[in-house]
Amino acid sequence: MNNVIARSASATIAIAAALAASSAMAASTTELKVTGVIKPVACTPTIGAGSAVVDYGTIAAATLTAGQNKVLDTKEVPFSISCDAAVKVAVTAVDNKAASKVTGLASLVSASATESAMFGLGTASTKNVGAFHFAMKQGSFTGDGANVDTIGAATSATPSWSKSTNGGMSTGRMLSWAATGTTAPGAYKLISGTLAVTAVLNKPENLNLTQDVTLDGSATIEVKYL
Numbered sequence: 001m002n003n004v005i006a007r008s009a010s011a012t013i014a015i016a017a018a019l020a021a022s023s024a025m026a027a028s029t030t031e032l033k034v035t036g037v038i039k040p041v042a043c044t045p046t047i048g049a050g051s052a053v054v055d056y057g058t059i060a061a062a063t064l065t066a067g068q069n070k071v072l073d074t075k076e077v078p079f080s081i082s083c084d085a086a087v088k089v090a091v092t093a094v095d096n097k098a099a100s101k102v103t104g105l106a107s108l109v110s111a112s113a114t115e116s117a118m119f120g121l122g123t124a125s126t127k128n129v130g131a132f133h134f135a136m137k138q139g140s141f142t143g144d145g146a147n148v149d150t151i152g153a154a155t156s157a158t159p160s161w162s163k164s165t166n167g168g169m170s171t172g173r174m175l176s177w178a179a180t181g182t183t184a185p186g187a188y189k190l191i192s193g194t195l196a197v198t199a200v201l202n203k204p205e206n207l208n209l210t211q212d213v214t215l216d217g218s219a220t221i222e223v224k225y226l
Helices: 002-022
Strands: 043-047 075-095 130-136 146-154 173-179 187-201 219-225
Touching: 043 219, 075 130, 146 187
Parallel strands: none
Antiparallel strands: 043 075, 075 173, 075 187, 075 219, 130 187, 146 173
């Protein structure tokens, strides 16, 4: 196919030159353009079976205790990043319901969790439902079949990487993966492991329990190429 294209291009240029020679009024130059697109390696993140929904089902209001936040069970789902070729990547998170986040709940999830690692659970009857934490579970990930460490750094042009304590996602930071015992992001074609999600509910007196209260958390995970 390339040879055919090359012959066609040459023929076009030759015809243009012949026409130019046959007329004194014709242009004495012609333009040759070379076009194309070089695309970066494409990577696709996948949560679970592709639905990307962590469902806590029905939670009975009677299980909530006045004056206390209820920590729901941690849910684990598969997470993977599949790329066209081996490449160094990181992931960042955006809280799509940031305005609904109930603050001060991080310590209920983990001693190492920070406020920036908590994401909003949406609102019901103008009341904030709570917050959730999610993490790339440390020790569960492989890169092209080999065990890897989850590492983290602040989102900057010159990140300083270190091993992540629990793989928690947080705003303003990014996570990547490195060969076990190292802290330099590795290039992989397939990264796979476990995503762990823990939700914490607002105190019952801060919710309208005369009607259904729907958990509606949402965060966007974005793949960044390093």
